[in-house]
Amino acid sequence: MFESINICLQHIEMVSGMETAIVSSDFFPLGELENPKSWEFGCDPDFSGWHESMMIKHIDRSTMRVCGGHVSVSFEDFDEDNFDFNRFARLMDQELCIPLIEAGIETDTRRRQMYGHPAAYRHKPWGIEYRTLSNQWIKSIEGVTMVFNGVDNAIEKYNNGEDASPVVKTIIETGILIKQEV
DSSP states (O other): OHHHHHHHHHHHHHHHSSOOOOOSEEEOOGGGGOSGGGGOOOSSOOEETTTTEEOOOOOOOSSEEEOBOOEEEEOTTOOGGGOOHHHHHHHHIIIIIHHHHHTTSSOOHHHHHHSOOTTEEEEETTEEEEOOOBGGGGGSHHHHHHHHHHHHHHHHHHHTTOOOOHHHHHHHHTTHHHHSOO
């Protein structure tokens, strides 16, 4: 999978004639944000697996832009009406986000304060789009492997009826995940 990601990035560079950079947040000069579209953020609403509700769209007029490394998980014969999106998103925090922070891969607290909140997800007709992670995990074989293994672990725990541990809930409630590294 890591090789596939690199092939895509090389193709983008070849087609665009520009060099790609994997950066989760950065500030842009106002001159590069003249197009009105550059001030539009998001599309469909995100939901919070911890608050079990729709999140209010954050509007920020700064020149900072962020990049996500969203993980889409599809299921064969997916039954949207009987899937617990909130519980699965919490398990994804436990099995992906926190381990990536602990490994020093998911490090951009500036981004997490604006975008990519804990257990952020979107409903999809084929499954779930987990939206918490930045793009930093695609930079290394370790990150890609951790994400794929984490998804497998989350699916297994979900299928066994498990939820995120009380320790993870405490980490989320204290705001540590957003404000600093775990």
